Amino acid sequence: MPAINQQSEPVIEIRELITYYGERKILDGINLAVESGEIMVVMGGSGSGKSTLLRHLLSLNRPAAGNIRLFGKAVNKLSSRALHQMRQRIGVSFQGGALFNSLNVEENVAFPLREHTRLDDNTIRIMARMKLEVVNLAGFEKLMPSQLSGGMIKRAALARAIVMDPKLLFFDEPSAGLDPVVSADLDELILRLRDAMGVTIVVVTHELESAFRIADRITVLDKGKILITGTTQEVKESDNPRVQNLLNRRTEDIPVNADEYLQRLTDDLAGL
Amino acid sequence: MTRPAHFIAHTGRVSLAAIEEMGYQFTLFAESLYWLIAGPFVSQPVRLSAVADEMMKIGVLAVPVVVLLSFSNGVMMAIQGIATLQEFDAESQVVPGIAYSVTREFGVLIAAIVVAGRSGSAIAARIGSMQMSQEIDALRVMGIEPVRHLVAPILLAMLLMMPVLTLLADSAALIGGGLYTGIVLKLSLSTFIDRCFDTLAVYDLMQGLVKSLVFGILIALIACSNGFSVTGGSEGLGRATTRSVVLSIAAIVVADMIFTYFLNR
Numbered sequence: 001m002p003a004i005n006q007q008s009e010p011v012i013e014i015r016e017l018i019t020y021y022g023e024r025k026i027l028d029g030i031n032l033a034v035e036s037g038e039i040m041v042v043m044g045g046s047g048s049g050k051s052t053l054l055r056h057l058l059s060l061n062r063p064a065a066g067n068i069r070l071f072g073k074a075v076n077k078l079s080s081r082a083l084h085q086m087r088q089r090i091g092v093s094f095q096g097g098a099l100f101n102s103l104n105v106e107e108n109v110a111f112p113l114r115e116h117t118r119l120d121d122n123t124i125r126i127m128a129r130m131k132l133e134v135v136n137l138a139g140f141e142k143l144m145p146s147q148l149s150g151g152m153i154k155r156a157a158l159a160r161a162i163v164m165d166p167k168l169l170f171f172d173e174p175s176a177g178l179d180p181v182v183s184a185d186l187d188e189l190i191l192r193l194r195d196a197m198g199v200t201i202v203v204v205t206h207e208l209e210s211a212f213r214i215a216d217r218i219t220v221l222d223k224g225k226i227l228i229t230g231t232t233q234e235v236k237e238s239d240n241p242r243v244q245n246l247l248n249r250r251t252e253d254i255p256v257n258a259d260e261y262l263q264r265l266t267d268d269l270a271g272l
Numbered sequence: 273m274t275r276p277a278h279f280i281a282h283t284g285r286v287s288l289a290a291i292e293e294m295g296y297q298f299t300l301f302a303e304s305l306y307w308l309i310a311g312p313f314v315s316q317p318v319r320l321s322a323v324a325d326e327m328m329k330i331g332v333l334a335v336p337v338v339v340l341l342s343f344s345n346g347v348m349m350a351i352q353g354i355a356t357l358q359e360f361d362a363e364s365q366v367v368p369g370i371a372y373s374v375t376r377e378f379g380v381l382i383a384a385i386v387v388a389g390r391s392g393s394a395i396a397a398r399i400g401s402m403q404m405s406q407e408i409d410a411l412r413v414m415g416i417e418p419v420r421h422l423v424a425p426i427l428l429a430m431l432l433m434m435p436v437l438t439l440l441a442d443s444a445a446l447i448g449g450g451l452y453t454g455i456v457l458k459l460s461l462s463t464f465i466d467r468c469f470d471t472l473a474v475y476d477l478m479q480g481l482v483k484s485l486v487f488g489i490l491i492a493l494i495a496c497s498n499g500f501s502v503t504g505g506s507e508g509l510g511r512a513t514t515r516s517v518v519l520s521i522a523a524i525v526v527a528d529m530i531f532t533y534f535l536n537r
Contacts, residue, residue, distance in 0.1 A: 058409070058412075058413050059413075060409055060412060060413070080417075081314060083415070084316075084415040084417075085415070086415075087412075087413055087414060087415035088414075088415050090413065092410070092413045094406045094409065094410060095406070096405055096406060098405055098406035098407050098409065098410040099407075100402075100407055100410075101401070101402075101405070101407070111414075112414050112416075115414070115415075115416050116414075116415065
Protein backbone atom coordinates (compact mmCIF):
# COMPACT_ATOMS: atom_id res chain seq x y z
CA MET A 1 0.00 0.00 0.00
CA PRO A 2 1.40 3.42 -0.89
CA ALA A 3 2.11 6.01 1.72
CA ILE A 4 -1.01 7.96 2.47
CA ASN A 5 -0.54 11.31 4.02
CA GLN A 6 -2.85 11.04 7.01
CA GLN A 7 -1.96 14.45 8.42
CA SER A 8 -3.30 16.49 5.54
CA GLU A 9 -6.95 17.24 5.04
CA PRO A 10 -8.98 14.61 3.19
CA VAL A 11 -9.48 15.40 -0.51
CA ILE A 12 -13.12 14.43 -0.27
CA GLU A 13 -15.20 14.74 2.83
CA ILE A 14 -18.90 13.88 2.83
CA ARG A 15 -21.01 14.59 5.89
CA GLU A 16 -24.54 13.34 6.49
CA LEU A 17 -25.46 13.43 2.79
CA ILE A 18 -29.17 12.84 2.17
CA THR A 19 -30.75 12.86 -1.29
CA TYR A 20 -34.13 12.13 -2.78
CA TYR A 21 -35.36 11.14 -6.20
CA GLY A 22 -38.92 12.46 -6.13
CA GLU A 23 -40.32 10.97 -2.91
CA ARG A 24 -37.82 8.15 -2.75
CA LYS A 25 -34.80 8.48 -0.49
CA ILE A 26 -31.70 7.46 -2.46
CA LEU A 27 -28.87 8.28 -0.09
CA ASP A 28 -29.43 8.26 3.63
CA GLY A 29 -26.82 9.86 5.85
CA ILE A 30 -23.60 9.16 3.97
CA ASN A 31 -20.34 9.94 5.78
CA LEU A 32 -17.13 9.34 3.91
CA ALA A 33 -13.61 10.72 3.71
CA VAL A 34 -11.12 10.03 0.94
CA GLU A 35 -7.47 10.72 1.74
CA SER A 36 -4.98 12.25 -0.62
CA GLY A 37 -3.32 9.73 -2.93
CA GLU A 38 -5.51 6.75 -2.16
CA ILE A 39 -7.76 4.72 -4.42
CA MET A 40 -11.21 4.49 -2.92
CA VAL A 41 -13.64 2.08 -4.52
CA VAL A 42 -17.33 2.65 -3.92
CA MET A 43 -19.01 -0.70 -4.40
CA GLY A 44 -22.63 -1.68 -4.44
CA GLY A 45 -25.29 -3.43 -6.46
CA SER A 46 -27.59 -1.64 -8.85
CA GLY A 47 -29.97 0.63 -7.01
CA SER A 48 -27.57 0.97 -4.08
CA GLY A 49 -27.18 4.70 -4.76
CA LYS A 50 -23.56 4.58 -5.93
CA SER A 51 -24.26 6.40 -9.21
CA THR A 52 -26.20 9.06 -7.33
CA LEU A 53 -23.31 9.45 -4.91
CA LEU A 54 -20.98 9.98 -7.86
CA ARG A 55 -23.28 12.62 -9.38
CA HIS A 56 -23.21 14.48 -6.08
CA LEU A 57 -19.43 14.27 -5.85
CA LEU A 58 -19.31 15.79 -9.35
CA SER A 59 -21.77 18.52 -8.28
CA LEU A 60 -24.16 17.47 -11.02
CA ASN A 61 -26.94 17.06 -8.44
CA ARG A 62 -27.74 19.14 -5.38
CA PRO A 63 -28.15 17.34 -2.06
CA ALA A 64 -31.31 17.64 0.05
CA ALA A 65 -29.20 17.80 3.20
CA GLY A 66 -25.61 17.40 4.31
CA ASN A 67 -22.51 18.71 2.66
CA ILE A 68 -19.60 17.69 0.48
CA ARG A 69 -16.15 19.20 0.74
CA LEU A 70 -13.63 18.80 -2.07
CA PHE A 71 -10.06 19.98 -1.46
CA GLY A 72 -11.34 21.39 1.82
CA LYS A 73 -14.01 23.59 0.26
CA ALA A 74 -17.76 23.12 0.62
CA VAL A 75 -18.93 22.71 -2.97
CA ASN A 76 -22.49 23.89 -2.49
CA LYS A 77 -21.22 27.22 -1.16
CA LEU A 78 -18.89 27.87 -4.12
CA SER A 79 -19.67 30.56 -6.66
CA SER A 80 -20.15 29.21 -10.16
CA ARG A 81 -16.78 30.66 -11.14
CA ALA A 82 -14.99 29.01 -8.23
CA LEU A 83 -16.76 25.75 -9.09
CA HIS A 84 -15.50 26.01 -12.68
CA GLN A 85 -11.99 26.49 -11.40
CA MET A 86 -12.25 23.57 -9.01
CA ARG A 87 -13.54 21.39 -11.83
CA GLN A 88 -10.37 21.99 -13.77
CA ARG A 89 -8.55 20.05 -11.02
CA ILE A 90 -10.92 17.10 -11.36
CA GLY A 91 -11.02 14.48 -14.10
CA VAL A 92 -13.92 12.16 -14.82
CA SER A 93 -14.08 9.02 -16.89
CA PHE A 94 -17.75 8.32 -17.59
CA GLN A 95 -19.26 4.87 -17.91
CA GLY A 96 -19.90 5.18 -21.66
CA GLY A 97 -16.85 7.37 -22.21
CA ALA A 98 -18.97 10.44 -23.09
CA LEU A 99 -16.52 11.35 -25.84
CA PHE A 100 -17.75 14.18 -28.04
CA ASN A 101 -19.04 12.39 -31.10
CA SER A 102 -18.36 15.28 -33.44
CA LEU A 103 -14.64 15.40 -32.58
CA ASN A 104 -11.89 12.87 -33.30
CA VAL A 105 -9.84 11.23 -30.55
CA GLU A 106 -7.10 13.85 -30.46
CA GLU A 107 -9.58 16.75 -30.52
CA ASN A 108 -11.51 15.11 -27.69
CA VAL A 109 -8.40 14.82 -25.54
CA ALA A 110 -7.27 18.35 -26.43
CA PHE A 111 -10.69 19.85 -25.76
CA PRO A 112 -10.21 20.82 -22.07
CA LEU A 113 -6.83 22.38 -22.91
CA ARG A 114 -8.32 24.44 -25.70
CA GLU A 115 -11.11 25.67 -23.44
CA HIS A 116 -9.11 26.35 -20.30
CA THR A 117 -5.62 27.31 -21.40
CA ARG A 118 -4.06 29.80 -23.78
CA LEU A 119 -1.41 27.39 -25.04
CA ASP A 120 -0.64 27.46 -28.74
CA ASP A 121 -2.02 24.83 -31.05
CA ASN A 122 1.17 22.76 -31.36
CA THR A 123 1.71 22.57 -27.61
CA ILE A 124 -1.89 21.48 -27.11
CA ARG A 125 -1.57 18.74 -29.70
CA ILE A 126 1.70 17.50 -28.23
CA MET A 127 0.17 17.38 -24.74
CA ALA A 128 -2.88 15.53 -26.05
CA ARG A 129 -0.64 12.99 -27.78
CA MET A 130 1.41 12.53 -24.63
CA LYS A 131 -1.74 11.52 -22.76
CA LEU A 132 -2.73 9.22 -25.61
CA GLU A 133 0.68 7.57 -25.26
CA VAL A 134 0.01 7.06 -21.54
CA VAL A 135 -3.20 5.15 -22.29
CA ASN A 136 -1.63 3.24 -25.22
CA LEU A 137 -3.71 4.93 -27.89
CA ALA A 138 -0.88 6.45 -29.89
CA GLY A 139 -1.63 6.22 -33.60
CA PHE A 140 -5.39 6.45 -33.19
CA GLU A 141 -5.52 10.27 -33.03
CA LYS A 142 -7.57 10.75 -36.16
CA LEU A 143 -10.27 8.15 -35.49
CA MET A 144 -13.78 9.25 -34.60
CA PRO A 145 -15.39 7.88 -31.39
CA SER A 146 -17.81 5.77 -33.44
CA GLN A 147 -14.83 3.91 -34.93
CA LEU A 148 -13.41 2.85 -31.55
CA SER A 149 -13.90 -0.38 -29.62
CA GLY A 150 -15.31 -0.32 -26.08
CA GLY A 151 -11.89 -0.54 -24.45
CA MET A 152 -10.45 2.16 -26.70
CA ILE A 153 -13.34 4.49 -25.85
CA LYS A 154 -12.64 4.05 -22.14
CA ARG A 155 -8.94 4.71 -22.65
CA ALA A 156 -9.57 7.78 -24.79
CA ALA A 157 -11.99 9.06 -22.14
CA LEU A 158 -9.30 8.45 -19.54
CA ALA A 159 -6.76 10.40 -21.61
CA ARG A 160 -9.21 13.29 -21.76
CA ALA A 161 -9.84 13.04 -18.01
CA ILE A 162 -6.13 13.36 -17.17
CA VAL A 163 -5.14 15.93 -19.79
CA MET A 164 -5.38 18.82 -17.31
CA ASP A 165 -3.28 16.84 -14.78
CA PRO A 166 -6.07 16.62 -12.22
CA LYS A 167 -5.51 16.06 -8.53
CA LEU A 168 -8.69 14.01 -8.25
CA LEU A 169 -9.93 11.42 -10.70
CA PHE A 170 -13.33 9.72 -10.84
CA PHE A 171 -14.17 6.50 -12.67
CA ASP A 172 -17.73 5.43 -13.28
CA GLU A 173 -17.88 1.64 -13.84
CA PRO A 174 -14.48 1.41 -15.57
CA SER A 175 -14.90 -2.26 -16.44
CA ALA A 176 -18.55 -2.20 -17.48
CA GLY A 177 -18.98 -3.75 -20.91
CA LEU A 178 -15.34 -4.83 -21.26
CA ASP A 179 -13.97 -8.33 -21.54
CA PRO A 180 -11.86 -9.55 -18.58
CA VAL A 181 -8.50 -8.97 -20.29
CA VAL A 182 -9.24 -5.42 -21.39
CA SER A 183 -10.77 -4.73 -18.00
CA ALA A 184 -7.59 -5.96 -16.24
CA ASP A 185 -5.53 -3.73 -18.57
CA LEU A 186 -7.58 -0.75 -17.53
CA ASP A 187 -7.12 -1.62 -13.83
CA GLU A 188 -3.36 -1.72 -14.39
CA LEU A 189 -3.57 1.65 -16.06
CA ILE A 190 -5.45 3.13 -13.10
CA LEU A 191 -2.81 1.83 -10.67
CA ARG A 192 0.01 3.16 -12.86
CA LEU A 193 -1.60 6.57 -13.04
CA ARG A 194 -1.92 6.85 -9.31
CA ASP A 195 1.74 5.96 -8.85
CA ALA A 196 2.92 8.29 -11.62
CA MET A 197 0.76 11.30 -10.91
CA GLY A 198 0.00 10.95 -7.20
CA VAL A 199 -3.62 11.54 -8.00
CA THR A 200 -6.47 10.65 -5.65
CA ILE A 201 -8.86 8.22 -7.33
CA VAL A 202 -12.48 7.33 -6.66
CA VAL A 203 -13.88 4.36 -8.56
CA VAL A 204 -17.56 3.51 -8.59
CA THR A 205 -18.16 -0.07 -9.64
CA HIS A 206 -20.07 -3.27 -9.06
CA GLU A 207 -17.24 -5.48 -10.31
CA LEU A 208 -15.80 -7.30 -7.30
CA GLU A 209 -12.66 -8.57 -8.96
CA SER A 210 -11.64 -5.20 -10.30
CA ALA A 211 -12.55 -3.51 -7.01
CA PHE A 212 -10.28 -5.73 -4.93
CA ARG A 213 -7.45 -5.47 -7.45
CA ILE A 214 -7.17 -1.69 -7.41
CA ALA A 215 -8.60 -0.52 -4.10
CA ASP A 216 -6.68 0.82 -1.13
CA ARG A 217 -9.96 1.12 0.70
CA ILE A 218 -13.46 0.01 -0.20
CA THR A 219 -16.81 1.49 0.74
CA VAL A 220 -19.76 -0.82 0.41
CA LEU A 221 -23.03 0.92 -0.31
CA ASP A 222 -26.38 -0.77 0.09
CA LYS A 223 -29.86 0.76 -0.15
CA GLY A 224 -28.49 4.27 0.27
CA LYS A 225 -26.41 3.51 3.35
CA ILE A 226 -22.76 2.71 3.89
CA LEU A 227 -22.38 -0.81 5.28
CA ILE A 228 -18.64 -0.63 5.77
CA THR A 229 -15.61 1.43 4.83
CA GLY A 230 -12.22 -0.18 5.21
CA THR A 231 -9.20 -1.76 3.61
CA THR A 232 -9.79 -4.67 1.26
CA GLN A 233 -8.83 -7.02 4.10
CA GLU A 234 -11.30 -5.46 6.52
CA VAL A 235 -14.09 -5.68 3.98
CA LYS A 236 -13.33 -9.34 3.21
CA GLU A 237 -13.38 -10.18 6.90
CA SER A 238 -16.50 -8.19 7.68
CA ASP A 239 -19.14 -10.18 9.54
CA ASN A 240 -21.98 -8.05 8.20
CA PRO A 241 -24.24 -10.56 6.40
CA ARG A 242 -25.22 -8.05 3.70
CA VAL A 243 -21.55 -7.38 2.87
CA GLN A 244 -20.93 -11.12 2.72
CA ASN A 245 -23.97 -11.57 0.46
CA LEU A 246 -22.57 -9.00 -1.91
CA LEU A 247 -19.07 -10.49 -1.86
CA ASN A 248 -20.30 -14.01 -2.39
CA ARG A 249 -22.97 -13.05 -4.90
CA ARG A 250 -25.71 -14.55 -2.78
CA THR A 251 -29.24 -13.35 -3.34
CA GLU A 252 -30.96 -11.78 -0.43
CA ASP A 253 -34.06 -13.16 1.22
CA ILE A 254 -36.63 -10.46 1.33
CA PRO A 255 -39.18 -11.05 4.09
CA VAL A 256 -42.73 -11.17 2.76
CA ASN A 257 -45.49 -9.28 4.48
CA ALA A 258 -48.83 -10.76 3.40
CA ASP A 259 -50.86 -7.59 3.88
CA GLU A 260 -48.42 -5.42 1.94
CA TYR A 261 -48.26 -8.05 -0.77
CA LEU A 262 -52.04 -7.98 -1.24
CA GLN A 263 -52.01 -4.22 -1.11
CA ARG A 264 -49.41 -4.05 -3.92
CA LEU A 265 -51.37 -6.45 -6.12
CA THR A 266 -54.67 -4.63 -5.77
CA ASP A 267 -53.44 -1.07 -5.58
CA ASP A 268 -55.07 1.33 -8.05
CA LEU A 269 -57.58 -1.22 -9.31
CA ALA A 270 -61.09 0.01 -10.00
CA GLY A 271 -63.97 -1.27 -7.84
CA LEU A 272 -61.88 -2.10 -4.78
CA MET B 273 -60.79 10.16 -8.21
CA THR B 274 -63.89 11.11 -10.14
CA ARG B 275 -63.74 11.99 -13.80
CA PRO B 276 -64.08 15.81 -13.48
CA ALA B 277 -61.50 15.83 -10.71
CA HIS B 278 -59.17 13.83 -12.96
CA PHE B 279 -59.70 16.32 -15.74
CA ILE B 280 -58.99 19.30 -13.52
CA ALA B 281 -55.93 17.65 -12.02
CA HIS B 282 -54.65 16.79 -15.49
CA THR B 283 -55.22 20.33 -16.78
CA GLY B 284 -53.38 21.68 -13.77
CA ARG B 285 -50.42 19.38 -14.28
CA VAL B 286 -50.18 20.19 -17.99
CA SER B 287 -50.37 23.95 -17.35
CA LEU B 288 -47.71 23.73 -14.64
CA ALA B 289 -45.43 21.76 -16.95
CA ALA B 290 -45.92 24.35 -19.72
CA ILE B 291 -45.12 27.24 -17.38
CA GLU B 292 -42.08 25.37 -16.08
CA GLU B 293 -40.86 24.80 -19.63
CA MET B 294 -41.28 28.46 -20.54
CA GLY B 295 -39.41 29.44 -17.40
CA TYR B 296 -36.59 27.09 -18.38
CA GLN B 297 -36.49 28.56 -21.88
CA PHE B 298 -36.31 32.03 -20.41
CA THR B 299 -33.35 31.07 -18.22
CA LEU B 300 -31.62 29.57 -21.27
CA PHE B 301 -32.17 32.90 -23.04
CA ALA B 302 -30.93 34.98 -20.11
CA GLU B 303 -27.88 32.77 -19.57
CA SER B 304 -26.99 32.81 -23.27
CA LEU B 305 -27.17 36.61 -23.32
CA TYR B 306 -25.01 36.67 -20.20
CA TRP B 307 -22.32 34.52 -21.80
CA LEU B 308 -22.47 36.44 -25.08
CA ILE B 309 -21.97 39.76 -23.31
CA ALA B 310 -19.99 38.92 -20.17
CA GLY B 311 -18.21 35.75 -21.35
CA PRO B 312 -15.07 37.48 -22.66
CA PHE B 313 -14.60 39.30 -19.34
CA VAL B 314 -14.67 36.15 -17.21
CA SER B 315 -12.38 34.36 -19.70
CA GLN B 316 -15.22 32.10 -20.86
CA PRO B 317 -15.94 33.63 -24.28
CA VAL B 318 -18.44 32.24 -26.73
CA ARG B 319 -16.30 30.74 -29.51
CA LEU B 320 -16.61 32.59 -32.80
CA SER B 321 -15.75 29.40 -34.67
CA ALA B 322 -18.77 27.74 -33.08
CA VAL B 323 -20.97 30.68 -34.09
CA ALA B 324 -19.67 30.54 -37.67
CA ASP B 325 -20.31 26.81 -37.74
CA GLU B 326 -23.91 27.30 -36.57
CA MET B 327 -24.42 30.15 -39.07
CA MET B 328 -23.40 27.77 -41.79
CA LYS B 329 -25.76 25.01 -40.63
CA ILE B 330 -28.71 27.23 -39.74
CA GLY B 331 -28.42 29.87 -42.42
CA VAL B 332 -26.29 29.16 -45.46
CA LEU B 333 -27.41 25.58 -45.97
CA ALA B 334 -31.06 26.68 -45.74
CA VAL B 335 -30.71 29.19 -48.59
CA PRO B 336 -31.71 26.91 -51.51
CA VAL B 337 -34.93 25.74 -49.84
CA VAL B 338 -35.86 29.20 -48.62
CA VAL B 339 -35.31 30.69 -52.08
CA LEU B 340 -37.25 27.93 -53.84
CA LEU B 341 -40.24 28.11 -51.48
CA SER B 342 -40.33 31.91 -51.46
CA PHE B 343 -40.09 32.09 -55.22
CA SER B 344 -42.99 29.64 -55.58
CA ASN B 345 -44.93 31.56 -52.98
CA GLY B 346 -44.41 34.80 -54.93
CA VAL B 347 -45.70 33.19 -58.12
CA MET B 348 -48.67 31.76 -56.22
CA MET B 349 -49.59 35.12 -54.79
CA ALA B 350 -49.37 36.71 -58.23
CA ILE B 351 -51.68 34.04 -59.68
CA GLN B 352 -54.24 34.42 -56.88
CA GLY B 353 -53.92 38.20 -56.79
CA ILE B 354 -54.46 38.68 -60.50
CA ALA B 355 -57.37 36.22 -60.54
CA THR B 356 -59.10 37.96 -57.64
CA LEU B 357 -58.39 41.51 -58.77
CA GLN B 358 -59.60 40.79 -62.31
CA GLU B 359 -63.16 40.76 -61.00
CA PHE B 360 -62.74 44.43 -60.14
CA ASP B 361 -60.63 45.28 -63.21
CA ALA B 362 -57.83 46.16 -60.83
CA GLU B 363 -55.13 43.68 -61.89
CA SER B 364 -52.50 46.39 -61.78
CA GLN B 365 -53.00 46.66 -58.03
CA VAL B 366 -51.46 43.20 -57.69
CA VAL B 367 -48.03 44.79 -57.27
CA PRO B 368 -48.64 46.57 -53.93
CA GLY B 369 -50.61 43.52 -52.78
CA ILE B 370 -47.66 41.21 -53.31
CA ALA B 371 -45.12 43.76 -52.08
CA TYR B 372 -46.89 44.31 -48.76
CA SER B 373 -47.78 40.73 -47.97
CA VAL B 374 -44.34 39.40 -48.87
CA THR B 375 -42.28 41.90 -46.89
CA ARG B 376 -44.59 42.03 -43.89
CA GLU B 377 -45.64 38.40 -43.64
CA PHE B 378 -44.73 35.66 -46.03
CA GLY B 379 -41.02 36.20 -46.52
CA VAL B 380 -40.26 35.95 -42.83
CA LEU B 381 -42.84 33.21 -42.26
CA ILE B 382 -41.36 30.95 -44.93
CA ALA B 383 -37.81 31.57 -43.76
CA ALA B 384 -38.81 30.80 -40.16
CA ILE B 385 -40.74 27.65 -41.01
CA VAL B 386 -37.86 26.28 -43.10
CA VAL B 387 -35.39 27.00 -40.29
CA ALA B 388 -37.74 25.49 -37.71
CA GLY B 389 -38.05 22.34 -39.79
CA ARG B 390 -34.37 21.99 -40.61
CA SER B 391 -32.55 23.36 -37.57
CA GLY B 392 -35.29 22.91 -34.96
CA SER B 393 -35.06 19.17 -35.39
CA ALA B 394 -31.30 19.03 -35.92
CA ILE B 395 -30.50 21.07 -32.81
CA ALA B 396 -32.89 19.11 -30.59
CA ALA B 397 -31.50 15.81 -31.89
CA ARG B 398 -27.87 16.89 -31.46
CA ILE B 399 -28.26 18.24 -27.92
CA GLY B 400 -30.57 15.35 -27.03
CA SER B 401 -28.07 12.69 -28.08
CA MET B 402 -25.31 14.54 -26.22
CA GLN B 403 -27.54 14.47 -23.15
CA MET B 404 -28.11 10.72 -23.56
CA SER B 405 -24.43 9.85 -23.97
CA GLN B 406 -23.48 12.02 -20.94
CA GLU B 407 -21.57 14.48 -23.14
CA ILE B 408 -23.45 17.33 -21.45
CA ASP B 409 -22.39 16.01 -18.03
CA ALA B 410 -18.84 15.70 -19.37
CA LEU B 411 -18.88 19.37 -20.38
CA ARG B 412 -20.16 20.36 -16.94
CA VAL B 413 -17.55 18.43 -15.01
CA MET B 414 -14.81 19.90 -17.20
CA GLY B 415 -15.95 23.31 -16.00
CA ILE B 416 -17.48 24.22 -19.35
CA GLU B 417 -20.96 25.68 -19.10
CA PRO B 418 -23.15 23.80 -21.64
CA VAL B 419 -25.28 26.91 -22.21
CA ARG B 420 -22.24 28.94 -23.17
CA HIS B 421 -20.76 26.17 -25.28
CA LEU B 422 -23.92 24.98 -27.05
CA VAL B 423 -26.84 27.39 -26.70
CA ALA B 424 -25.19 30.81 -27.00
CA PRO B 425 -23.63 30.13 -30.43
CA ILE B 426 -26.96 28.81 -31.73
CA LEU B 427 -28.84 31.84 -30.42
CA LEU B 428 -26.35 34.32 -31.90
CA ALA B 429 -26.29 32.48 -35.24
CA MET B 430 -30.11 32.59 -35.34
CA LEU B 431 -30.12 36.33 -34.62
CA LEU B 432 -27.61 36.93 -37.41
CA MET B 433 -28.99 34.56 -40.04
CA MET B 434 -32.75 34.93 -39.71
CA PRO B 435 -32.81 38.54 -41.00
CA VAL B 436 -30.52 37.56 -43.88
CA LEU B 437 -32.73 34.61 -44.81
CA THR B 438 -35.77 36.87 -44.52
CA LEU B 439 -34.32 39.42 -46.93
CA LEU B 440 -33.45 36.60 -49.32
CA ALA B 441 -36.96 35.19 -49.04
CA ASP B 442 -38.45 38.65 -49.65
CA SER B 443 -36.36 39.14 -52.79
CA ALA B 444 -37.06 35.66 -54.15
CA ALA B 445 -40.81 36.07 -53.61
CA LEU B 446 -40.85 39.50 -55.24
CA ILE B 447 -38.90 38.19 -58.22
CA GLY B 448 -41.27 35.22 -58.51
CA GLY B 449 -44.32 37.49 -58.33
CA GLY B 450 -42.69 39.96 -60.71
CA LEU B 451 -41.89 37.34 -63.35
CA TYR B 452 -45.43 35.94 -63.36
CA THR B 453 -46.99 39.41 -63.39
CA GLY B 454 -44.65 40.39 -66.19
CA ILE B 455 -45.73 37.48 -68.35
CA VAL B 456 -49.47 37.88 -67.72
CA LEU B 457 -49.78 41.67 -67.52
CA LYS B 458 -46.88 42.45 -69.92
CA LEU B 459 -45.09 44.31 -67.18
CA SER B 460 -41.30 44.23 -67.29
CA LEU B 461 -39.51 42.93 -64.19
CA SER B 462 -37.74 46.24 -63.70
CA THR B 463 -41.04 48.14 -63.75
CA PHE B 464 -42.41 45.66 -61.24
CA ILE B 465 -39.42 46.15 -58.95
CA ASP B 466 -39.61 49.94 -59.34
CA ARG B 467 -43.27 49.92 -58.38
CA CYS B 468 -42.51 47.64 -55.43
CA PHE B 469 -40.01 50.16 -54.14
CA ASP B 470 -42.48 52.99 -54.70
CA THR B 471 -45.02 51.14 -52.58
CA LEU B 472 -42.76 49.85 -49.85
CA ALA B 473 -41.56 51.95 -46.95
CA VAL B 474 -38.68 50.97 -44.70
CA TYR B 475 -41.33 50.22 -42.10
CA ASP B 476 -42.68 47.30 -44.14
CA LEU B 477 -39.30 45.66 -44.43
CA MET B 478 -38.59 46.33 -40.78
CA GLN B 479 -41.78 44.54 -39.76
CA GLY B 480 -40.48 41.39 -41.36
CA LEU B 481 -36.99 41.81 -39.97
CA VAL B 482 -38.11 42.46 -36.40
CA LYS B 483 -40.29 39.38 -36.54
CA SER B 484 -37.43 37.34 -37.95
CA LEU B 485 -35.39 38.08 -34.83
CA VAL B 486 -38.24 37.01 -32.56
CA PHE B 487 -38.81 33.81 -34.55
CA GLY B 488 -35.09 33.01 -34.47
CA ILE B 489 -35.05 33.31 -30.68
CA LEU B 490 -38.15 31.12 -30.38
CA ILE B 491 -36.71 28.36 -32.58
CA ALA B 492 -33.35 28.38 -30.78
CA LEU B 493 -34.87 28.23 -27.30
CA ILE B 494 -37.52 25.62 -28.09
CA ALA B 495 -35.04 23.36 -29.89
CA CYS B 496 -32.37 23.64 -27.18
CA SER B 497 -34.74 23.15 -24.25
CA ASN B 498 -36.26 20.08 -25.89
CA GLY B 499 -32.78 18.70 -26.50
CA PHE B 500 -31.67 19.20 -22.91
CA SER B 501 -34.78 17.58 -21.48
CA VAL B 502 -34.49 14.32 -23.42
CA THR B 503 -35.18 11.32 -21.21
CA GLY B 504 -36.09 7.74 -22.00
CA GLY B 505 -33.69 6.55 -24.67
CA SER B 506 -34.07 6.75 -28.41
CA GLU B 507 -37.85 6.96 -28.23
CA GLY B 508 -37.50 10.02 -26.04
CA LEU B 509 -35.04 11.50 -28.50
CA GLY B 510 -37.50 11.04 -31.36
CA ARG B 511 -40.27 12.58 -29.29
CA ALA B 512 -38.15 15.60 -28.39
CA THR B 513 -37.17 16.15 -32.02
CA THR B 514 -40.77 16.04 -33.26
CA ARG B 515 -41.92 18.18 -30.39
CA SER B 516 -39.25 20.74 -31.12
CA VAL B 517 -40.37 21.20 -34.74
CA VAL B 518 -44.10 21.23 -33.97
CA LEU B 519 -43.76 23.64 -31.05
CA SER B 520 -41.40 25.93 -32.99
CA ILE B 521 -43.81 26.25 -35.90
CA ALA B 522 -46.79 26.73 -33.57
CA ALA B 523 -44.91 29.38 -31.59
CA ILE B 524 -43.89 31.15 -34.80
CA VAL B 525 -47.44 31.37 -36.15
CA VAL B 526 -48.96 32.49 -32.85
CA ALA B 527 -46.20 35.02 -32.24
CA ASP B 528 -46.68 36.27 -35.78
CA MET B 529 -50.35 36.92 -35.12
CA ILE B 530 -49.61 38.80 -31.90
CA PHE B 531 -46.86 40.90 -33.47
CA THR B 532 -48.87 41.69 -36.58
CA TYR B 533 -51.72 42.90 -34.38
CA PHE B 534 -49.52 45.29 -32.44
CA LEU B 535 -47.40 46.45 -35.38
CA ASN B 536 -50.44 47.34 -37.49
CA ARG B 537 -52.57 49.23 -35.01
